[in-house]
Amino acid sequence: MQYNHQEIEENWQKFWAENQTFKASSTSEKPKYYVLDMFPYPSGAGLHVGHPLGYIASDIYARYKRHKGFNVLHPQGYDSFGLPAEQYAIQTGQHPAKTTEANIATYRKQLDKIGFSFDWSTEVRTSNPEYYKWTQWIFIQLFNSWYHKDTDKAEDISTLISIFKKSGNAKVNAVSDEDIAFFSAEEWNAFSTTEKEAILLQYRLTFLSDTEVNWCPGLGTVLANDEIVNGVSERGSHPVVRKKMTQWSMRISAYAQRLLDGLETIDWPQPLKDSQTNWIGRSQGAMVSFDVANGTEKVSSEVKLSYKELEALKELRQNLSKAETILWDELKNKKGAAKFRKKYTIGAFLVDYVCLAKNIIVEFSGKEEEAARTEFFAKEGFNVVRFTNEEVIENVLSVVSKINAAIQFPKAIEKGAKKEVALTAKNQYKIAVFTTRPDTIFGVSFMTLAPEHELVSKITTDAQKAAVEKYITATAKRSERDRMADVKTISGVFTGAYAIHPFSGEKVQIWIGDYVLANYGTGAVMAVPCGDQRDYDFAKKFEIPIPNIFEGVDISEEAHTGKDATKIANSDFLSGLKYKKALKLSIFEMEKRGFGYGKINYRLRDAVFSRQRYWGEPFPVYYKDGMPQMIDAKHLPIVLPEVEKYLPTEDGKPPLGNATAWAWDSRAKKVVSNEKLKNKTVYPLELNTMPGWAGSSWYFNRYMDAANTAEFASKEALDYWKEVDLYIGGSEHATGHLLYARFWQKFLFDKGIVPVDEFAKKLINQGMILGTSAFVYKATAFVKEGCGCADEKSNDDVLNKIPTVLVSKNLFSSDDEFETVVKNYLMDKGFLSPLNADIVMIVKTEIHADVSLVNTSDELDVDAFKNHALNAAYKNSEFILEDGVYKVKREVEKMSKSKYNVVNPDAIVAQYGADALRLFEMFLGPLEQAKPWKTSGISGVSSFLKKLWKLYFNEEIFEVSKEKATKEELKVLHKTIKKVQEDIERFSFNTSVSTFMIAVNDLTTLKCNKRAILEPLLVLLSPYAPHISEELWSKLGNKKSISTADFPVFDAKHLVESAKNYPISFNGKMRFTLELSLDLSKEEIEKAVLVHEKTIAQLEGRTPKKVIVVPGKIINIVG
RNA sequence: GCUCAAGUGGCGGAAUUGGUAGACGCGCUGGAUUCAAAAUCCAGUUUUUUCGGAAGUGCGGGUUCGAUUCCCGCCUUGAGUACCA
16 A cells, blocks of 8 residues: 555644644643744745754654653744734735734644644734733833842832832942932932832833934834844844934843853753853953043133034034924023023033023933933022923923923022032042953053043043044044944044043043943943053054063063963052952952942843834833823733834834824723823823834743733643743844843742743754755856957847857866857857857856756756746757756755745645655754755655555555564664664754664564564654654554554663674774674683684784773774 | 854765764665656665775874874864954
């Protein structure tokens, strides 16, 4: 009977679906095992053969674990929010939900054909409101939490509030924004609700702030650092620029250390751990503060703004926002003592409006460093009045009347604040730096600030002013990419100012240079040229002294960057010490003297969480008095509203700004029409949506209890399944999904919501499957120029006669030979007159041919190629063949549509079957490695399946014998059991496919048809080739699915041998083998070998110096 | 530049603790079957050879009775990251 894969596979796929064979039980006595694939994004292009690789591996493991008696959870779902569907929606006007739904349907159909044992009853989709309800819920939990460094975990915001109430914020040890103003308990209690909320935002784990973000104009949204590759967007490769915007952020930096520590506890690939470690970028060192000298050179007294600020100011005066214009229209009419100015600088701050005569500042709220501004303005004797954009737009008259009130009844400025500020004002400027080498502080010979550093304009002397400004202008012009690409050019300029070395008291020059990055550390470095190559190069270029503080080290050529072995010299109290001790002592001294302290810096930035896109989770947030408010969890989900178009609004708001019903009625507790915004209890809702990683950061927990409507997942389910035991997916998620998901998991763990703080115990990165592209060689003819005698027209005639010619691969070995071959062909066929042969030039180009047109022997189907839809240009081409066929060149490349090398799994399944596809994908090579796909290879596993099938048949009749298995047959079976089990457990799936082949070859040779062998063999094979195994299993008379069968138990007694075919080597080289009994002692073996005639021949009369005998392994004769 | 991973036949790859290098499969060569093709089956397939052998796992050293495997240096390829103080 013929093996008919189509019928068999269809039947069993139907059987599994109908019987819910792979549904996981949550009330099982069995031990649990959770196998998960990384969340797929259902793209419109569908699957190619590279995609199922990881799914097949995880499916094999899941099925194996079921045979081994585990209760296995093996779910699947879709990360269905995201950019591609939205880009498509913008282009076609189709609702992303619709296209997503269609893509999922295609995806599912393709998956089903491969025979995966997914438990589809737990399917989740991130774009489903029942799912994102809980994503919103987690967001609220984050909002209501702060990170307490004392307990080293996230706590409810209420514990922070109670500390504030009792003792203010001076002693709170929390992860927060930088530059937080201190306040006492009394002050806290006196703050207005809005003020309190503004302060709490600085502590919450998700918070709203003005941050420099990566704005991508091409996509119309901001991007996280991990969504940018080489300065352009990961999706679509659009340029990205820096821009300041008010955004939701996630305080992932609070977890930096724990994210590092957690890596120690999980079994993940080292390269992945390395890249997370790298991304987090921990560096241990010290913060040191250098005073700027009040030098002899005159420092200009007027308050200056940095170049950037001045440029921004000019622009701002001209381009007022809508709210600003409305308010200015009212204020500008005021005359006399109440005259207002717009965009005016007070100190280093830019204020929106100021009335100088009445000392009133009017500002829009939500600016950076609001507390610091207030403090500074108070010191200068100004009263500050703040309004939100919305207040002004909605009722400008009430705003104006409040301003009038402030002019008439100025608030008394607190004396305490004034006194404190006066004290600090006496102090000169300080430059804070972070260094990982405080032990080399005596090697500091200058300092370098980033050109953007705020102090630059304030400390630059008049003499250097022109040079500094010129340099800053020049740097500002260079794009981010230019600066990144050009590392070699050393540039900088002296500010004229000096800093005081905190230990030695010496004056060191302060420079600016663009090798110092504004957004890392403090944007300033203490330069130690003898110990840092960049500082060294800088010092050399500008002839700054390079003091040597290393004992016995030559620094005339380059800096000495090593640290461990070298002793410090010329360094006062640090002299003679090695790195470790000097480091500790230097920090100790700094702390004692009060100008520095030990600090650990992380490169990891807080993650921007807002996206100006439509197709994402809406935030459960509305705004009241400019302050974000969470919607109570019981009113979730806040469902994504319908919009007419998916583009930003005309005034630049995100797409949700197009929604007509997007306001929160705080009384009715529901989303209502925007028209009701006039009501006092109706507020605008957040217009941003969440980023793609929101839904994928916790989905693995949802699978444990996917249908739960009351909770994110029940406690019982979470406690039973705990974490993913095996997680398989691509390495591209290393610093995105996998870092964010670990962060959320740790947060949920802190809040007692999940029982473990790492969500995946073991992770495997499957390698990419590459395509084997096919190329044809195309000949293009040109006419040589410059003869000067012939007229152009006749040359055109020559060219017009020449058709496109394609040359088979092995007909030439050089470009010259190629030209000759083509010319000879053209002349033979009469396309080219021999008279014109010399004026024609032939150039070779390689073009991709669709791989489906090429057979296993690299031969092109010429007719199919000519008639291929994409090859209209070659319809009338001539082909130069070799031995009657056209051979193509093959090359391994990434699988992609543009390279015509994409192989669709559906086609493979139709022709060879899902079992063959599964076996072949595994057979290609180690799971973790990248490897090329070559469809020709599949015939090997296909004939294996046919051979296996044959073992169970006597011609047309299914027939297995009840006879006892022979020793030989049992040996084959048990060898296979042992090897397959070992292979699966170390995820070496390719070698177990070989093992099956060997077993079937051996059993065929032995003509074995014993049930005792063939029945357990099916269980071994069933994780790999489940359909054929089920079919033969049921033919053997079994009523239940093979997935319920126990894995065969290995018995070593079947492998016991009485003799061993020993390899006999001479000086380590194997020369011949000799069969000897395993009962022999070492001495007997040695004797037997030495008297053997081949040994004597090998030795050629020499006496062996030594004979190594490893019983059961090898014999080595030295001599 | 730095970090990590990997280099084995014509190709994908195997060799699990240092113990017979090239399993298994593709491709190729020859044969059987067939009117012929496909499919199937059999034999061969690292290089070299005076047919006894000899050499051989990117290159050069080392440790060892014995190294694809361990150590040192170098070369090549791939991935990540990038003026990170």
